[in-house]
Amino acid sequence: MSNKMHVKLNVNGQDHEFLAEPRELLIYALREKLNITGPHVGCETSHCGACTVTMNGKSVKSCTVFVAQANGAEVTTIEGLGTPDALHVLQESFKEHHGLQCGFCTPGMITRAAKLLEENPNPTEEEVRFGIAGNICRCTGYQNIVKSILSAASELNAAKEAAQ
Amino acid sequence: MIPAAFEYYRPTDMAGVIALLQEHGDDARVIAGGHSLIPMMKLRMADVPHLIDLQGIEGLSGITVTDGVVRIGAMTTQHEVIVSDALAAAAPIMKEAALQIADPQVRYMGTVGGNVANGDPGNDMPGLMQCLNAQFHLTGPDGDRAVDARDFYEAAYMTEREDEEVLTAITFAAPTGGYAYEKQKRKIGDYATAAAAVQISKEGGKVAAASIAMTNLSDTPVWSEAAADALVGTACDEAAVKAAVTAMLGDIDPTEDNRGPVAFKRHAAGIVLGRAILRAWSRA
Numbered sequence: 014m015s016n017k018m019h020v021k022l023n024v025n026g027q028d029h030e031f032l033a034e035p036r037e038l039l040i041y042a043l044r045e046k047l048n049i050t051g052p053h054v055g056c057e058t059s060h061c062g063a064c065t066v067t068m069n070g071k072s073v074k075s076c077t078v079f080v081a082q083a084n085g086a087e088v089t090t091i092e093g094l095g096t097p098d099a100l101h102v103l104q105e106s107f108k109e110h111h112g113l114q115c116g117f118c119t120p121g122m123i124t125r126a127a128k129l130l131e132e133n134p135n136p137t138e139e140e141v142r143f144g145i146a147g148n149i150c151r152c153t154g155y156q157n158i159v160k161s162i163l164s165a166a167s168e169l170n171a172a173k174e175a176a177q
Numbered sequence: 178m179i180p181a182a183f184e185y186y187r188p189t190d191m192a193g194v195i196a197l198l199q200e201h202g203d204d205a206r207v208i209a210g211g212h213s214l215i216p217m218m219k220l221r222m223a224d225v226p227h228l229i230d231l232q233g234i235e236g237l238s239g240i241t242v243t244d245g246v247v248r249i250g251a252m253t254t255q256h257e258v259i260v261s262d263a264l265a266a267a268a269p270i271m272k273e274a275a276l277q278i279a280d281p282q283v284r285y286m287g288t289v290g291g292n293v294a295n296g297d298p299g300n301d302m303p304g305l306m307q308c309l310n311a312q313f314h315l316t317g318p319d320g321d322r323a324v325d326a327r328d329f330y331e332a333a334y335m336t337e338r339e340d341e342e343v344l345t346a347i348t349f350a351a352p353t354g355g356y357a358y359e360k361q362k363r364k365i366g367d368y369a370t371a372a373a374a375v376q377i378s379k380e381g382g383k384v385a386a387a388s389i390a391m392t393n394l395s396d397t398p399v400w401s402e403a404a405a406d407a408l409v410g411t412a413c414d415e416a417a418v419k420a421a422v423t424a425m426l427g428d429i430d431p432t433e434d435n436r437g438p439v440a441f442k443r444h445a446a447g448i449v450l451g452r453a454i455l456r457a458w459s460r461a
């Protein structure tokens with residue numbers, strides 16, 4: 014039984030259509046069908062968060078979503094947040110505050126952090142730590158990741174105030 | 178970690194779901210958030226040739242509080258439980274417990290219905306529902322029925338729900354008094370080594386009523402009537418808490434696993450219950 018289905022996804026504002034087996038995991042559809050390789054496969058068991066994307070406004074682990082479930086969804090990956098020429102505030106902040114070492118966890122970490130700041134623009138350090146608890150980093154010890162996210166939050170808030 | 182192939186369906190009404198369940202029997206299962214089922218399918222511990230997605234069914238999610246009765250649709254996510262002001266006011270224990278389940282990403286997907294229907298003794302909601310004396314609303318080929326959470330769990334992954342029935346909602350009377358959900362886990366995102374759900378109401382400085390349920394300390398959640406009885410009528414002093422813990426220890430039946438040997442789990446169960454009682458009492 015390898016019936017393929019038509020899948021429609023909007024990823025980072027672009028519509029895609031392709032054939033896939035329903036059991037294909039969203040992370041593999043993104044990486045292997047659409048060549049969107051920002052989200053990483055760390056554990057494949059729903060534990061590390063390296064595969065985190067935003068799907069219909071929720072932070073999800075794309076290794077734990079069948080592509081069939083995602084059919085019709087809007088997905089944002091790290092590629093949709095910023096570009097090398099125009100980094101997202103969080104990307105700039107991670108760079109500035111040394112919020113990464115090997116970088117493997119970073120796409121998931123930043124995609125999650127973006128959603129966290131959208132829901133809670135003024136988090137405490139504790140709220141940041143709790144909010145990224147689904148993302149594991151083996152390198153940094155989290156200290157600089159938390160610093161990066163807090164700094165991005167104040168920058169975003171300052172920009173918002175200036176705009177008012 | 179690729180699951181076996183399956184046929185995927187996304188019906189748009191409940192009749193369609195039930196028809197598929199009837200047609201495929203044992204070979205069919207519904208999927209809600211998928212955060213218990215997909216890991217099991219990846220490990221090939223669950224074989225689901227026909228997978229029926231509930232996301233297209235209207236009216237299965239949402240939280241309402243009407244005349245003191247809380248209703249939570251089966252497809253309501255744990256995240257929605259956490260951010261609901263109505264629920265925080267009517268039954269704050271729900272939020273306290275949901276915040277201790279898994280991690281943010283899992284809580285955006287994981288549903289209350291999936292958590293209680295799953296039948297995994299590690300799930301936190303079943304014990305909580307027993308503490309709250311909730312009713313589970315099921316719909317199937319023979320119509321609708323309600324089952325008390327306290328009668329729903331038979332053994333690990335074995336529940337009162339028939340294969341062809343779908344859980345549509347849970348309801349419970351908004352609890353009164355103090356509450357606490359206390360969970361011992363190895364790290365964020367881990368299932369409980371031991372957890373306790375406690376509701377206590379107070380009158381004239383004494384415990385007027387109490388309800389206590391324990392998680393992951395048997396092959397089903399354990400609602401310990403004896404533990405609650407040990408508190409009623411007391412001033413919730415040290416002796417009463419000790420008596421409640423002793424009574425609870427008579428009702429649980431933990432097994433050894435990677436979270437520790439039986440003696441450790443019994444120890445942890447006593448600690449979490451003691452803490453939960455004191456916190457609930459302080460809020461009563």
Ligand SMILES: Cc1cc2nc3c(=O)[nH]c(=O)nc-3n(C[C@H](O)[C@H](O)[C@H](O)COP(=O)(O)OP(=O)(O)OC[C@H]3O[C@@H](n4cnc5c(N)ncnc54)[C@H](O)[C@@H]3O)c2cc1C
Binds near residue numbers: 231345366
């Ligand atoms: C990393 C990780 C950590 C976790 N930690 C915890 C934790 O600490 N505590 C905890 O309680 N849970 C934990 N979970 C499980 C999580 O809460 C699940 O989301 C939840 O148990 C199941 O909900 P679901 O919506 O994902 O259900 P699914 O996975 O979709 O379904 C689970 C089962 O219930 C059945 N089902 C679902 N909905 C219905 C319905 N409406 N009617 C009838 N049957 C139905 C399905 O057929 C399936 O058999 C964790 C999961 C992960 C991946």
Ligand code: FES
Binds near residue numbers: 057061062065
């Ligand atoms: S790869 Fe998805 S959580 Fe680790």
Ligand code: FES
Binds near residue numbers: 114115117119
């Ligand atoms: S920077 Fe290496 S895992 Fe986080």
